[in-house]
Amino acid sequence: MSTATPAYEQLASTWTRLHNLEHLQAIAGWDHAANMPPKGNEARAAALAEMAALLHRMRTDPNLGHGLQCAEQEPLSEEQRANLREMQRQWQAATALPESLVQRQQIVTSRCEHAWRQQRPANDWAGFAPQLKEVLALAREEAQLLADKSGLRPYDALMDRFEPGMRCTQVDQVFGDVRRWLPGLIQQVIAKQAQEDVILPVGPFAIEKQRALCEQVIRLLGFDFEAGRLDVSTHPFCGGVPEDVRLTTRFRDDEFITSLMGTIHETGHGRYEQNLPREWLGQPMAQARSMALHESQSLSFEMQLGSHPGFVARLAPMVTATFGAQPAFTPQNLHRLITRVKPGFIRVDADEVTYPAHVILRYEIEKALIEGEVEVDDIPALWDAKMMELLGVDTRGNFKDGAMQDVHWPSGLFGYFPCYSLGAMYAAQWFATMRRQMPDLDARIGAGDLAPVFDWLRDNIWTQASRWTTDELARRASGEPLNAAHFKAHLETRYLG
Amino acid sequence: MSTATPAYEQLASTWTRLHNLEHLQAIAGWDHAANMPPKGNEARAAALAEMAALLHRMRTDPNLGHGLQCAEQEPLSEEQRANLREMQRQWQAATALPESLVQRQQIVTSRCEHAWRQQRPANDWAGFAPQLKEVLALAREEAQLLADKSGLRPYDALMDRFEPGMRCTQVDQVFGDVRRWLPGLIQQVIAKQAQEDVILPVGPFAIEKQRALCEQVIRLLGFDFEAGRLDVSTHPFCGGVPEDVRLTTRFRDDEFITSLMGTIHETGHGRYEQNLPREWLGQPMAQARSMALHESQSLSFEMQLGSHPGFVARLAPMVTATFGAQPAFTPQNLHRLITRVKPGFIRVDADEVTYPAHVILRYEIEKALIEGEVEVDDIPALWDAKMMELLGVDTRGNFKDGAMQDVHWPSGLFGYFPCYSLGAMYAAQWFATMRRQMPDLDARIGAGDLAPVFDWLRDNIWTQASRWTTDELARRASGEPLNAAHFKAHLETRYLG
Ligand SMILES: [Zn+2]
Ligand SMILES: [Zn+2]
Numbered sequence: 006m007s008t009a010t011p012a013y014e015q016l017a018s019t020w021t022r023l024h025n026l027e028h029l030q031a032i033a034g035w036d037h038a039a040n041m042p043p044k045g046n047e048a049r050a051a052a053l054a055e056m057a058a059l060l061h062r063m064r065t066d067p068n069l070g071h072g073l074q075c076a077e078q079e080p081l082s083e084e085q086r087a088n089l090r091e092m093q094r095q096w097q098a099a100t101a102l103p104e105s106l107v108q109r110q111q112i113v114t115s116r117c118e119h120a121w122r123q124q125r126p127a128n129d130w131a132g133f134a135p136q137l138k139e140v141l142a143l144a145r146e147e148a149q150l151l152a153d154k155s156g157l158r159p160y161d162a163l164m165d166r167f168e169p170g171m172r173c174t175q176v177d178q179v180f181g182d183v184r185r186w187l188p189g190l191i192q193q194v195i196a197k198q199a200q201e202d203v204i205l206p207v208g209p210f211a212i213e214k215q216r217a218l219c220e221q222v223i224r225l226l227g228f229d230f231e232a233g234r235l236d237v238s239t240h241p242f243c244g245g246v247p248e249d250v251r252l253t254t255r256f257r258d259d260e261f262i263t264s265l266m267g268t269i270h271e272t273g274h275g276r277y278e279q280n281l282p283r284e285w286l287g288q289p290m291a292q293a294r295s296m297a298l299h300e301s302q303s304l305s306f307e308m309q310l311g312s313h314p315g316f317v318a319r320l321a322p323m324v325t326a327t328f329g330a331q332p333a334f335t336p337q338n339l340h341r342l343i344t345r346v347k348p349g350f351i352r353v354d355a356d357e358v359t360y361p362a363h364v365i366l367r368y369e370i371e372k373a374l375i376e377g378e379v380e381v382d383d384i385p386a387l388w389d390a391k392m393m394e395l396l397g398v399d400t401r402g403n404f405k406d407g408a409m410q411d412v413h414w415p416s417g418l419f420g421y422f423p424c425y426s427l428g429a430m431y432a433a434q435w436f437a438t439m440r441r442q443m444p445d446l447d448a449r450i451g452a453g454d455l456a457p458v459f460d461w462l463r464d465n466i467w468t469q470a471s472r473w474t475t476d477e478l479a480r481r482a483s484g485e486p487l488n489a490a491h492f493k494a495h496l497e498t499r500y501l502g
Numbered sequence: 503m504s505t506a507t508p509a510y511e512q513l514a515s516t517w518t519r520l521h522n523l524e525h526l527q528a529i530a531g532w533d534h535a536a537n538m539p540p541k542g543n544e545a546r547a548a549a550l551a552e553m554a555a556l557l558h559r560m561r562t563d564p565n566l567g568h569g570l571q572c573a574e575q576e577p578l579s580e581e582q583r584a585n586l587r588e589m590q591r592q593w594q595a596a597t598a599l600p601e602s603l604v605q606r607q608q609i610v611t612s613r614c615e616h617a618w619r620q621q622r623p624a625n626d627w628a629g630f631a632p633q634l635k636e637v638l639a640l641a642r643e644e645a646q647l648l649a650d651k652s653g654l655r656p657y658d659a660l661m662d663r664f665e666p667g668m669r670c671t672q673v674d675q676v677f678g679d680v681r682r683w684l685p686g687l688i689q690q691v692i693a694k695q696a697q698e699d700v701i702l703p704v705g706p707f708a709i710e711k712q713r714a715l716c717e718q719v720i721r722l723l724g725f726d727f728e729a730g731r732l733d734v735s736t737h738p739f740c741g742g743v744p745e746d747v748r749l750t751t752r753f754r755d756d757e758f759i760t761s762l763m764g765t766i767h768e769t770g771h772g773r774y775e776q777n778l779p780r781e782w783l784g785q786p787m788a789q790a791r792s793m794a795l796h797e798s799q800s801l802s803f804e805m806q807l808g809s810h811p812g813f814v815a816r817l818a819p820m821v822t823a824t825f826g827a828q829p830a831f832t833p834q835n836l837h838r839l840i841t842r843v844k845p846g847f848i849r850v851d852a853d854e855v856t857y858p859a860h861v862i863l864r865y866e867i868e869k870a871l872i873e874g875e876v877e878v879d880d881i882p883a884l885w886d887a888k889m890m891e892l893l894g895v896d897t898r899g900n901f902k903d904g905a906m907q908d909v910h911w912p913s914g915l916f917g918y919f920p921c922y923s924l925g926a927m928y929a930a931q932w933f934a935t936m937r938r939q940m941p942d943l944d945a946r947i948g949a950g951d952l953a954p955v956f957d958w959l960r961d962n963i964w965t966q967a968s969r970w971t972t973d974e975l976a977r978r979a980s981g982e983p984l985n986a987a988h989f990k991a992h993l994e995t996r997y998l999g
């Protein structure tokens with residue numbers, strides 16, 4: 006190879022190999038959720054474990070560490086240097102933990118998660134707590150190791166895996182602010198909506214019709230079906246690879262709005278993936294920036310655009326054409342259905358307004374857990390108190406719809422929850438920027454012209470991938486780093502305006 | 503590892519790793535055919551090529567060769583020794599060819615196959631021939647290398663990759679015999695069937711109804727839908743892994759019998775895979791014995807059982823229940839439709855009686871090509887002469903429905919064609935054995951009792967996998983090695999009886 010950057014070239018080719026093998030892992034993972042018959046489970050698990058081990062060996066190969074050092078000295082372009090920065094970040098993440106800890110975590114989390122699947126429906130907190138303690142002990146060990154290496158606080162070190170650069174000091178400030186105004190806002194919205202009549206749609210809604218409607222809406226939202234699919238899985242997700250994005254949803258025949266809005270959500274994830282920079286695909290720089298940024302795209306689609314009264318007015322005739330005319334299908338009533346606010350137990354069922362309360366509660370508890378300020382046995386009381394305080398909901402004794410509702414903790418995922426609400430805030434910030442740059446944005450959305458939205462997201466977010474740090478990306482896109490004021494303004498305009 | 507067979511254990515664990523990675527390859531391959539949107543093609547090809555290269559490195563690792571030698575000296579059980587024999591066979595196949603030849607073959611065959619996809623519909627023999635010459639030159643080089651290593655004749659060496667132990671001397675004798683009686687038999691059958699009235703079904707046949715009928719028949723045939731699926735692809739096949747078998751078919755709404763019988767065919771492949779010995783899965787000994795043996799299972803299902811008048815009598819009411827009553831759906835008429843004999847151009851559309859003619863013709867030409875007795879330019883004249891001689895069909899100038907109809911030669915697959923007809927012969931031999939052992943077999947099939955057939959195939963073929971050589975397997979199952987007399991008797995009984 007005749008090049009002035011031999012070490013860099015070598016690294017790039019290793020990442021291309023990883024990309025190729027991760028492709029097979031991603032497709033098999035999607036197939037597992039969307040297609041696989043039950044008896045295929047054991048062999049699939051063995052195959053995926055084999056691939057995970059192989060990828061882990063490749064990602065922790067000591068030659069990579071040496072190559073990263075050599076490449077530092079090479080005359081790289083600005084883009085190559087950004088790519089090298091992301092390679093180093095991935096290398097540090099891959100090599101941060103001793104093999105023995107990773108293995109113990111796999112055993113303990115898979116045991117806890119497996120037991121949780123039975124314990125949750127049985128509301129069995131007493132059975133669950135001892136296993137969660139084991140998971141937490143290892144998560145603390147992990148956090149401390151990562152903290153020692155990086156100089157970050159333990160919880161920051163965990164969060165940094167999902168949201169590089171985000172720190173508790175910033176989250177505390179942002180969530181602390183939301184915490185002050187959210188309960189009052191929720192009460193105001195509920196009072197306002199209590200004055201409004203809402204007509205419920207009358208089912209059943211045939212699955213095949215729902216599927217056709219979803220596909221029609223996904224097309225309208227610009228998803229490229231030549232480079233992706235929509236299928237069904239128990240837990241909807243956006244999987245596959247950037248070159249072949251696999252969206253999933255689920256249908257029930259007594260209700261169609263949840264599935265439709267969920268599909269719009271996944272379409273946002275999907276368009277981000279489909280529009281990552283093609284010429285860089287395979288390299289870390291071409292990967293989505295972070296989990297909050299990813300969620301900022303799904304929520305740009307679901308909440309900012311999909312729940313926009315102008316967009317819902319476009320949706321209404323499609324709904325009527327699909328299921329036949331109903332009084333519930335007027336644009337105004339459909340918009341009321343989609344933006345209905347109601348405090349509840351379950352995060353994944355929460356509306357746009359109450360959702361942050363679920364996230365703030367989890368963030369406060371898991372941060373305190375990781376930093377050793379509280380213990381697993383303290384969770385139920387904390388949960389009950391915070392749910393009452395934030396949402397006025399009584400969760401006492403209801404563990405299955407309380408701290409046992411999410412898979413995150415049993416599977417050892419600490420530091421992830423904040424991304425959901427940070428994503429909602431970034432999404433509001435993107436749309437505030439669009440409105441500043443295009444004062445007629447809402448009118449154009451109402452007229453069915455979605456191109457300005459897609460063009461802006463493509464230019465400012467999708468094609469930028471991981472070229473910049475998150476703060477720099479936000480600054481270039483919107484002139485400022487994360488600013489939660491836009492989220493508050495969005496909720497006030499939409500729900501109290 | 504405390505064991506008296508350390509080298510063997512090491513080999514077994516390598517093959518388990520191969521099995522795990524091949525699982526991902528198989529699922530991605532199935533997905534490619536059944537699901538993948540067009541723009542996913544390039545990334546998928548890169549991912550599959552990466553995996554093929556990785557598997558090739560593992561299969562040709564020099565440590566394997568050393569391990570195989572060491573394991574020879576270890577105190578192995580009879581089953582372990584059979585497994586070691588199959589490991590050695592696979593190792594020899596993997597290491598037989600120099601890397602450079604394999605790479606040249608990949609380039610040349612993929613170029614020829616790609617061009618063929620345009621040239622075939624254009625009937626462009628002149629454009630196709632030069633590329634096929636390149637493919638043939640490399641196939642001859644491969645055959646000579648394999649022959650030098652194994653001491654086999656060049657064509658035998660190619661055929662041995664698909665049908666271990668089968669030799670031209672035996673195929674010449676078997677096919678030579680068929681060649682003598684087949685043209686006369688075809689004429690007799692045509693004359694007999696000319697006396698019979700056949701009522702054609704009247705379409706359209708809704709795809710969803712066809713799918714439901716196929717699934718019902720697959721279930722009746724014992725396929726385990728908890729460990730497999732039925733989907734749609736352009737070219738039907740049986741893919742996936744033994745633990746999760748993926749059948750495919752294709753539907754057109756003006757005709758349902760082709761798809762139904764094709765699905766029954768793939769179900770035979772699928773039940774073989776689903777019933778390979780579970781405790782040995784991952785090891786070579788647990789793999790299907792050979793291509794002819796595999797085809798003997800699909801043809802046991804499609805031809806021996808699926809076209810059996812007793813089975814068709816069971817099918818008839820299911821067809822009526824699916825599409826509504828039609829005069830064509832009586833058991834007798836349905837059987838006539840399924841067993842209709844008509845010489846034609848296309849192998850894959852051929853009926854059970856004329857099919858061997860297509861295979862014999864290809865075998866005679868490709869053997870002569872590989873052994874240097876004829877050249878690519880001789881193919882059209884040979885094809886025309888043999889088609890006229892065997893089937894009385896005039897193919898002059900019709901290259902696209904002649905020598906250009908199959909993907910095998912453009913993709914470098916020489917030595918495979920005989921397996922199709924050897925499979926038909928083995929299938930007839932299995933059913934002759936069953937009838938000998940269970941004189942009431944036909945009555946039981948007519949009464950809907952298929953268990954005797956499945957039990958016999960499971961005990962004698964499926965669970966035996968690669969434990970024995972093919973000859974030994976046939977001898978244990980039926981008391982004799984391949985005997986084509988059973989095939990002749992089967993055709994005479996069914997078509998002239
Ligand atoms: Zn999401
Ligand atoms: Zn077959």
